Amino acid sequence: MNDHERSSSVDGTVRVGDLTFDNPVIAASGTFGFGGELAPYYDLSVLGGICTKGLTLRPRAGNPPPRVAETASGMLNAVGLQNPGIESFLEKELPRMLSYGSRIIANIAGQELCEYAELARLLDQTEVDAVELNLSCPNVSAGCLAIGSEPHLIEEVTAACREVTDKPLWVKLTPNVTHIALCAQAAERGGADAVVLINTLLGLAVDLATERPILRNNTGGLSGPAIKPVALRMVKEVYDHTDIPIVGLGGIARAEDALEFMLCGASAVQVGTASLVDPGMIFRLPGEMAEIASQYGYSRLAEFTGRLQFWERT
């Protein structure tokens, strides 16, 4: 048997709650649009799933530029949830996305709990496979603190969405907290089917010449390989303290990275910033993960999930 035959005998199927994916690789929110730009060049059905850009009730133009800045091993962004709004998504983008042959996860964002619930309700009767709550948004009534930094708000917003939809509910957590496991447990109590971690880490890039922040928004979210160690640590912590599946992301740039997330407890993974650097990488990932799995003697990618053993503390 040659390398190719061996890797194609590896079963890539994974489950996230009640949802089955052909493979664990999902395009992350905000770095893949709605798939339309890449569809002419790549076979999108190769992916386990595609997560939409964050959707809001009304269209949003996003923040003024500059809204991205390169950093060592990563980038800062303050795009500010530019999107066409839920109505336009349902009318124009979703029908196109359904033709791609990949699972669709709708990422939603609001500034009030009721906005999340309204978005979840609007998605309930559609053909999206899951709804992902982006809880990194500033909550207007809670003094613009991110909803995701307060466990009681996480539980409340998850429960409010749970009430209005039977779709699998994924809760995407912000890493800008002290105790990520408490946030994941709050999502679990609220009725989440899975937690997704991590979103971007809050950062600042400075322009020495102008003595101003580089981003017009002042601060932005750090993503890319620089954040992978933080993300892996958080995935492991949440895996050890919750009973719901984890979708892991943060700095995945090669197949080995994705498998490391699975070892730490992720059932599936998402790829974000790497798609902005090398749009073809995500499409090679399922095959490359299978190849590595076969080299290590695995017959199923799902077998990687949660196998990481911590050293005993001395």
Ligand SMILES: Cc1cc2nc3c(=O)[nH]c(=O)nc-3n(C[C@H](O)[C@H](O)[C@H](O)COP(=O)(O)O)c2cc1C
């Ligand atoms: C330009 C850009 C836009 C993003 N937009 C969203 C978004 O709309 N909703 C969301 O939940 N996450 C968004 N994210 C966060 C990513 O989905 C992901 O959680 C984060 O970038 C970490 O993964 P990565 O290091 O693989 O990029 C965005 C990230 C980037 C770089």
